[in-house]
Amino acid sequence: MGAYMLKRLISNVLLVAIAASMAYFLAATSLNPRAKYEGRQPPVAEAVVDGVLDDYNLNDKTPVFERYVTWVSGVVTGDLGKTWEGKEVNGEMGRRIGVSLRLLLIGTIVGSGIGVAVGAYAAVRQYTISDRVIGVTSFVIMAIPVFVIATMLTIGAVGLNNALGFTLLEYTGEYTPGLSGGWEQFTSRLNHLILPTISLCLGQIAFYSRIQRNMMLDVLGQDFVRTARAKGLSRRKALFKHALRTALIPAATYFAFAFGTLLTGAIFTEKIFGWHGMGAWLVDSIQQNDTNAVAAVSLFAAVCVLVAGLLSDLAVAALDPRVRVN
């Protein structure tokens, strides 16, 4: 197990390096940070612009490979370079990762948890009304893109707030500025989390419930579940300890894939609900020609996806006694 994990780790680090380097080259050759300084009144002297861009390692007159080497030697020592305004990418990134991880962690836990539970419930109640309702709902939800769900939730929240006459559900930003007191801050932050979390989770719930229902149905008909019942286990115990655990294995292997879609979904959720996280930064930095920020976000995304892959391997190994990879 140890040697296997080490091998996985090495190949993962290599993949992260390749993905981040690709992203850097692409951003460095296609984006044009110089555009920020062109066409200003009064015009900025070219030498001044060159000097500033050189400082930030963004000058398109320096060969791309040279800029890449400077960038990589910074990254290796933990310095991700500067944004187009000259701020440190590291500081900005630290704050934004905190924002995004809050969304992603809660989204993953709530989405996969509820999804698995709903799918297992539908399988146990196969062909009843509730099974059909769950099936149709998840089919419809999977056809709705995240940005439509998020916008619909905003409409709903505005309608609800107007009907009530006060702001029950918040739909912009991470918190209400200018609140005093720890408790008020905390509830306000929780309130701001509700709608983004719902919009991120719905798709995940639909996805997991479909997989889990299919797998659970396969397992329910198998001999070991009948044996468990025959040796005197209660129905609940047989379902939870034997059927659900076995049926969870495929859902765990899909975890890495689902996390990738969650990450893309977070871009939309953050933009629509006005959160300043990594996803919003990706869009903003592409639009602002901010090469180093684009590279930093890609690095973060690659690390996230590979960590999810590793976690999904670990989950499978923990659930499935047959798979003890060596």
Add this chain to the structure above:
Amino acid sequence: MRSKVVLARLARNPQARYGLVALLLLLLLAYVGPFVGAHTWTDKDFLAFLEPPSAEHWWGTTQIGQDVYAVTLRGMQKSIVIGFLVALFSTGLAALVGAAAGYFGGWVDRALMWGADLLLVLPSFLIIAILSPNLKGGSWLWFVVLLAAFSWMITSRVVRSMTLSLREREYILAARYMGIPGWRIILRHVVPNLSSLLIIDATLNVSAAIIGEASLSFFGFGVQPPDVSLGTLIAAGSGQVTGYPWLFLFPAGLLVLLVLSVNLVGDGLRDALDPGSNQ
């Protein structure tokens, strides 16, 4: 004979029936609808800015006086064309690459599958987002090519593994011993025998491509103005959704209906062509 059986199965499947009817109605709306409306999509009515739906403007107007009905249908045409083209390209590419890798084996196989793996690792959203607006000199066709280039890899792996078993069949061996060149065997014997897989894959690719187009256009990385697509319309509408919901609801509703009906047809096709699978 087989196509008759498949069609009969498809007609018996209520899901597929509803999906097919809905899809045909949506296509009719997109391509015949503009002739029924009173305005064309380039018309601007300077007496009606941001008007709610009325008898004159069925689905309301935008902030520059465009008729939402006409503009939305125009955007829908673009989304449909992009969806079908991407599906065609990506499934075609998957079939050719997968069949070539499986049939020829050896270094061809290794090189092609290595390329597929590499494309799977790369962050496709980021690459399309950076490249696509910079190809303004080209047209939305570049966008189609980019979307297709990042959506064929998984299917090509499935095609490859199925080709591995197909190439040992008697009729393929017979063709090979008659001296027919490899690429011709692939086109004439291997790919047609994978048609059920490819048809299902192409259908589901259509809905994936429509959503992908809309997602990228939502941030302005896809279809560029003055062209419109459902994605750009939804993006424009979602900014003012609380005051002028009709700008958002019509394109978003049509997008969801379109994706839903294509998915229904895809699922129905899978049941009809491949009765063994229960996914």
